Amino acid sequence: MRIERRARWKAARLSALTVGAVLAAAACASPAFHGVEADPPTAVADVGLSNGTGPAFRLSDRKGMWVLLFFGYTNCPDVCPLTLSHIGTVLRDLGPTANRVAVVFVSVDPDRDTPDRLAQYAASFGPQVIGVTGERAEIDAAVEAFGARYELHTDEAATSAAGYSVSHSGDIFVIDPEQRLRLTIPFGVAPDAILSDLRRLIGPSG
């Protein structure tokens, strides 16, 4: 009885060590993403933005590409240019892989962001970056599709000469070629970290 029990413990200890080693090895092979992984990847509802006089946008037209999507507005002096500039850096560092990545800047401020203005603004950050907007209902649906948020503050006209500001989610949404959300990268993650996440997701050739 006693011997039997000890043998059982020995077996249990061995299996626990094995499990421990396997877990540790797995952790070693796949360090955590800097962004928040969608596990399992979740299908994203199609996003359609009529984009005024500019070319209309449909997310489903980008199937087969990786898409980085970010909400903002061109009168945003801090968060939007910082994030887009980080994305621009990452695209440069991705090398040829960047050809399989599209960047979509969705303006939640269509009253001021004309398609022309948006196109110019977006292109400043790299050839892969486009800027689009649409009717309020289309924008709201797009924001909803990612569980993002935004809010226009026009009450600030009294206190800031800017006249208004827009609160908006600072996340970069990473969508795979099958149009599934794979990663949500919060505001402020350094370009190196974004680069490492994308390299890991996209891989060197696939």
Add this chain to the structure above:
Amino acid sequence: MSNRTLLTLGTLTILALTAAACGGGSTDAPSAGESAANATAPVGDSAGITTADVWARKSPMAATMGAVYLRIDNHGAVDDALIGAAAAVAHTVEIHETTNEGGVMSMAKVDAIPVPAGGSAELKPGGYHVMLIDVTAPLKLGERFPVTLQFEKAGMITVEAEVREE
């Protein structure tokens, strides 16, 4: 010590050792702006207010808003505060703060940025900035322009901002 405790200890040790062994590869991203700003040494007097690393972001095409960032050190024995700014490159200049509430970024005008005695204030992306409203011309890479900072105690100090990519 019971078998169970030994078992747990053994497993934990293995996990800890393995984690240590493969720790080199991944580092966490710094939180917004928690970068290398400390590297810049203060210039000028050993007393009073000094500034360092004054820069503005290059204007994206079509952009009419801009932001100036800098580090302010207070070497004096009296608390001070940045309470205003002016620059000829923009029609209006204000002090703003970006805040992050559950991932939603907001920007608002603030009356003052405290610069405590013996302490410092950092105006950096994702935090405080000097807001340039309606720039008179796009800010071009490498350009320099004067910014006059108004402090509650130290009065006006004019500094030169350099236009950078990021």
